[in-house]
Amino acid sequence: MIQPLTESSEKRFTLTPGPDGLIETQTLEVSIGPQHPSTHGVFRMDCVLDGETVVALKPVMGYLHRNHEQLAERMAWLGSMPYTDRLDYFNSMTNNWAYALAVEKLAGIKVPERAEYIRVIMAELSRLQNHASVIGFMLQDLGAWGTPLLYAFRERERILDLFEAASGSRMMCNYFRFGGVRVDLNDAMVAAARDITAKFPRFLDEFEKLLTSNEVLLARCQKIGILPKELAINASISGPMARASGVDYDIRKVDKYGVYGKFDFRVPLGDIGDVYDRYYIRVLEMRQSIKILEQALRDIPQGPHIAPEVKLRNFKIPPGDGYGRVEAPKGELGFYLVSDETGKTPYRYHVRPPSFINLTILEDMCLGHKVADVVIILGSVDIVLGEVDR
Amino acid sequence: MEAIEKIKEIAAQGVAGAQIEIINSTPAAQQPALLVDREHVYAVAKFFKEDPRFQMDFCSCVTGVDYLPKGDKPGFIEVVYHLYSVAQKHGPIVLKVRAPRELEQCHVPSLTPLWRGCEFQEREAFDLYGVKFDGHPDLRRILMWDEFTDHPMRKDYAPPADYEWEPTPHDETLQRAAEMHGVIPPTSMAELEKAKKK
Numbered sequence: 285m286i287q288p289l290t291e292s293s294e295k296r297f298t299l300t301p302g303p304d305g306l307i308e309t310q311t312l313e314v315s316i317g318p319q320h321p322s323t324h325g326v327f328r329m330d331c332v333l334d335g336e337t338v339v340a341l342k343p344v345m346g347y348l349h350r351n352h353e354q355l356a357e358r359m360a361w362l363g364s365m366p367y368t369d370r371l372d373y374f375n376s377m378t379n380n381w382a383y384a385l386a387v388e389k390l391a392g393i394k395v396p397e398r399a400e401y402i403r404v405i406m407a408e409l410s411r412l413q414n415h416a417s418v419i420g421f422m423l424q425d426l427g428a429w430g431t432p433l434l435y436a437f438r439e440r441e442r443i444l445d446l447f448e449a450a451s452g453s454r455m456m457c458n459y460f461r462f463g464g465v466r467v468d469l470n471d472a473m474v475a476a477a478r479d480i481t482a483k484f485p486r487f488l489d490e491f492e493k494l495l496t497s498n499e500v501l502l503a504r505c506q507k508i509g510i511l512p513k514e515l516a517i518n519a520s521i522s523g524p525m526a527r528a529s530g531v532d533y534d535i536r537k538v539d540k541y542g543v544y545g546k547f548d549f550r551v552p553l554g555d556i557g558d559v560y561d562r563y564y565i566r567v568l569e570m571r572q573s574i575k576i577l578e579q580a581l582r583d584i585p586q587g588p589h590i591a592p593e594v595k596l597r598n599f600k601i602p603p604g605d606g607y608g609r610v611e612a613p614k615g616e617l618g619f620y621l622v623s624d625e626t627g628k629t630p631y632r633y634h635v636r637p638p639s640f641i642n643l644t645i646l647e648d649m650c651l652g653h654k655v656a657d658v659v660i661i662l663g664s665v666d667i668v669l670g671e672v673d674r
Numbered sequence: 675m676e677a678i679e680k681i682k683e684i685a686a687q688g689v690a691g692a693q694i695e696i697i698n699s700t701p702a703a704q705q706p707a708l709l710v711d712r713e714h715v716y717a718v719a720k721f722f723k724e725d726p727r728f729q730m731d732f733c734s735c736v737t738g739v740d741y742l743p744k745g746d747k748p749g750f751i752e753v754v755y756h757l758y759s760v761a762q763k764h765g766p767i768v769l770k771v772r773a774p775r776e777l778e779q780c781h782v783p784s785l786t787p788l789w790r791g792c793e794f795q796e797r798e799a800f801d802l803y804g805v806k807f808d809g810h811p812d813l814r815r816i817l818m819w820d821e822f823t824d825h826p827m828r829k830d831y832a833p834p835a836d837y838e839w840e841p842t843p844h845d846e847t848l849q850r851a852a853e854m855h856g857v858i859p860p861t862s863m864a865e866l867e868k869a870k871k872k
Contacts (some may be wrong), residue, residue, distance in 0.1 A: 631739075
């Protein structure tokens with residue numbers, strides 16, 4: 285039976301133009317996430333859409349919050365070393381390094397040279413596998429299902445095998461100790477690292493051939509999510525994201541922590557800071573990482589792998605505070621630590637997570653773009669929720 | 675970068691009336707901080723950002739630290755800012771500002787108008803420590819859920835005795851619940867039903 289149109293429904297279906305001659309529309313609120321594959325974990329974006337265009341976007345986080353900092357404040361200094369692995373679970377080596385560096389700064393521990401070289405090798409291998417996988421994930425967000433990601437994972441696998449041989453674990457490495465690393469690299473592991481370094485450029489060439497001038501990638505990524513240089517500095521953006529916007533700031537160059545002062549490498553910079561620049565800066569950074577790895581593996585000296593005077597048990601730090609930071613693959617990873625009179629546990633333990641702070645300007649980058657672009661803009665920020673939520 | 679005494683002198687000249695005090699880090703870390711009073715911290719931060727000798731354009735790390743009262747010394751919440759300069763590639767200058775621990779008085783001026791990068795980090799300090807940042811554009815909880823009422827990183831925070839989530843509450847949990855609420859909670863579904871009927 286056909287219902288006759290009532291007055292109200294008739295009114296509803298008649299589109300009357302507004303005073304400007306256009307049909308009146310209203311915005312639509314869409315919640316992307318927290319269970320959405322493109323948010324790379326449990327992360328939510330509250331979008332307000334006008335048609336397909338984003339007019340407001342608020343990141344919502346904390347779904348994975350476990351109060352990492354408070355847990356660390358209840359443990360001995362070394363106790364939270366394995367727990368730092370779980371921050372950015374892609375790069376446990378650099379997380380370990382940031383924490384070890386901060387503690388060494390507070391306690392004034394000097395690290396033997398071989399240990400510094402091993403740290404550089406591990407950190408740069410982490411950077412290689414992180415950047416390769418991030419590009420893979422970003423392409424996945426673009427709709428290139430599987431292929432680029434699995435190409436990247438094929439290479440990552442070889443690096444993780446080396447991590448497993450050295451530390452006993454593939455992702456949760458827990459490899460660094462205050463004053464050095466837990467176990468020495470033997471000749472076979474150094475040879476494996478050399479082999480990975482020698483073969484990686486071929487993979488990169490292949491990767492670039494498929495992607496860098498790919499028409500779909502260019503069309504979807506260029507002029508999307510532009511982050512101006514001034515805003516990038518003002519909003520404390522760090523890492524590849526800042527450098528894609530042309531901010532010449534690399535902590536490896538500025539602080540010269542470890543033995544980074546000895547290596548010859550360049551800091552690639554982007555021009556406009558769109559998604560494409562953020563993709564390409566990672567490719568270029570991988571090439572520089574290979575350069576560092578070649579030098580480190582060539583020059584690695586013999587000697588102790590950990591400072592022998594550092595006590596594992598009853599390790600204490602004099603009262604006071606300090607901040608140590610490293611250039612993690614995602615940006616500036618820092619630890620702010622406070623020690624009190626007892627000195628056995630951190631009185632305050634604060635993580636400065638790069639991907640959390642890099643999300644500050646997510647709204648600015650997404651405004652005016654289509655909702656489909658939000659997904660790749662987020663992909664190009666490179667977040668890991670273990671670190672964002674802590 | 676100049677020595678910390680020199681920096682303090684320059685800042686005191688640049689901002690009239692600011693009370694600045696030097697606080698040392700651990701002997702090895704060599705990162706002495708400047709403790710600024712609450713009224714002048716914004717002006718001092720602005721001075722460091724705009725003065726051509728410093729150009730601290732990058733506010734790297736913002737965090738709170740809770741110090742409980744010790745003896746007759748009152749406790750306080752300290753907010754720590756680590757400033758770096760991207761333009762001149764130096765740093766850090768560590769700014770500290772202290773506020774009383776009582777929630778109503780725990781206010782400090784927000785530095786988000788100077789550095790956008792403080793936005794989420796100050797929200798986090800508010801969420802976990804209960805510091806109210808005056809002048810923050812969007813001061814909401816960020817990691818804890820909105821309905822949460824406490825500030826969990828404070829040193830005197832007591833976690834709730836959430837025994838209802840455990841299928842079989844054990845001795846410790848029951849004791850904690852009894853201490854907090856003065857009652858022993860029902861331990862089985864049957865007891866719970868009974869308690870409800872009453």
